[in-house]
Amino acid sequence: MTIIQEKNIADKVRSDFPILNQKIHDKPLIYLDNAATSQKPEAVLKALQQYYEYDNANVHRGAHTLSVRATEGYEAARNKVAKLINAASRQEIIYTRNATEAINIVAYSWGLTNLKAGDEIILTVMEHHSNLVPWRIIAERTGAIIKYVGLTETETFDLEQYKTLLSERTKLVAVVHISNTLGCINPVEEIVTLAHQVGAKVLIDACQSVPHFPINVQQIDCDWLVASGHKMCAPTGIGFLYGKKEILDAMPPFFGGGEMIADVYLDHFTSNELPHKFEAGTPAIGEAIALGAAVDYLMGLGMDNIHAYEEELTAYLFKKLADVPKLRIYGPKPTTEGKGRAALASFNVENIHASDLSTLLDHEGIAIRSGHHCTQPLHRLLEASGSARASLYFYNTREDIDRFIVALQDTIDFFGSMMD
Known part of the structure; x- marks a missing residue:
């Protein structure tokens, strides 16, 4: 019952997921590839x-x-x-x-x-x-x-x-x-x-x-x-x-x-x-x-509670992404409360290939997706060879999003300096 009453589900459940407690390239893992596959709690x-x-x-x-x-x-x-x-x-x-x-x-x-x-x-x-x-x-x-x-x-x-x-x-x-x-x-x-x-x-x-x-x-x-x-x-x-x-x-x-x-x-x-x-x-x-x-x-967590928390994460993610220049996000914009779309963002950055972006973010311990996400016809319609995708689940936090945004901006700045 404690979990259900908590507004921030992630703070209560992260310890249930042993895989999240590790470092990638000496950086704490931030897992943002949940639309591809989710992590598994100890109970499972x-x-x-x-x-x-x-x-x-x-x-x-x-x-x-x-x-x-x-x-x-x-x-x-x-x-x-x-x-x-x-x-x-x-x-x-x-x-x-x-x-x-x-x-x-x-x-x-x-x-x-x-x-x-x-x-x-x-x-x-x-x-x-x-x-x-x-x-x-x-x-x-x-x-x-x-x-x-x-x-x-x-x-x-x-x-x-x-x-x-x-x-x-x-x-x-x-x-x-x-x-x-x-x-x-x-x-x-x-x-x-x-x-x-x-x-x-x-x-x-x-x-x-x-x-x-x-x-x-x-x-x-x-x-x-x-x-x-x-x-x-x-x-x-x-x-x-x-x-x-x-x-x-x-x-x-x-x-x-x-x-x-x-x-x-x-x-x-x-x-x-x-x-x-x-x-x-x-x-x-x-x-x-x-x-x-x-x-x-x-x-046990409650599907309504999971959904409500993910809406909050969605609102926060899109608010932060709005401050990143040269970003093209696909799909509808959520409301300010995070309603109207799922807790994921597929995007491209001007003049940066999605796979390059994903590779450099991995060196910061941040796991996102890159590619066509098994939707090649859609990407052709969008005139994109592929896209990067950050997708959230109930064990993600605002801190995860903050680290992702900082690393994303640093990566964009790095590529910008290479072109100068």
Whole structure:
């Protein structure tokens, strides 16, 4: 309860993250690459270690004590994920390796079964490659047509254009909830409502939203939602697919093998019930259990509290960035209270390559991202080969931002002196 009542969550939780207590190039680590992957608290690390030290066995397949404990932990974590996003049933949560695999399951299982030549898929120009490439493959195989929602003048989702793209030919809308480059928060509830009015299904890429604020899939009314554990304090190699039960029931299995079957004969097989129908083979058991521990940790802090604190960090970050000259920040501006966008800033500095900027900041112990952030089409639209990105999480502080800004300005000054 102490944590929840604290305004500055970071002061209370930083000691939970051992990786943050180190030096890089003899400088204290400032980790600002959270949109790529988050750090892991001790509770998650211990859950993973506990499984491998004491409970290591396969799930659902043994009557011995270790298997029973492994199965209980694995399925308990599924219940926690369902609660986190307010799924109507635990059967609606499918474990995957990551959000990419989750999207591919929908693409190959539902897409190949339901799409045909002339059907239309609506994506956006800001999509992560993981929510773009699978649909390009499916479109090529089925003859479906892909249309793209562009950006407004403030570099947000163009809702008015979206309305014009919808028609009775629209069968699927696949959209990111929060752009990992622009930081804009897309109006998913309205997007879903409008799509359903023309009979289309909707998939939400929630990798950048599930870790940062409350998600209610029943309120959003999306047909599928995907997320990756490693962005929400869990290990790599685990994520999940949420889908409405009636839709998942109608989808054929994608992977074949053990666990996803009920009965197997030489000439046919029958599928297992949900959620196991889509979980072929031995799963990432320890990682799933650790995902459950990560959900416990986040919900213990309170998703509303995490969101409120990150809004404060966002306001502070953009206030400081406003004082840095020759800076081009992509995406909408937040309000003075930090509302209206995610706690990240993708930017370029005039005459300085983003990778050079990132490299020099690393020598100051500051970890940021550089590159196209798996959004090459968006960067082409923005006429940028790539960008630098600083992204925050609840364990970051104003002091982290201050050090970043000082190092950024020093780096800009250094390059300026080289050009003189």
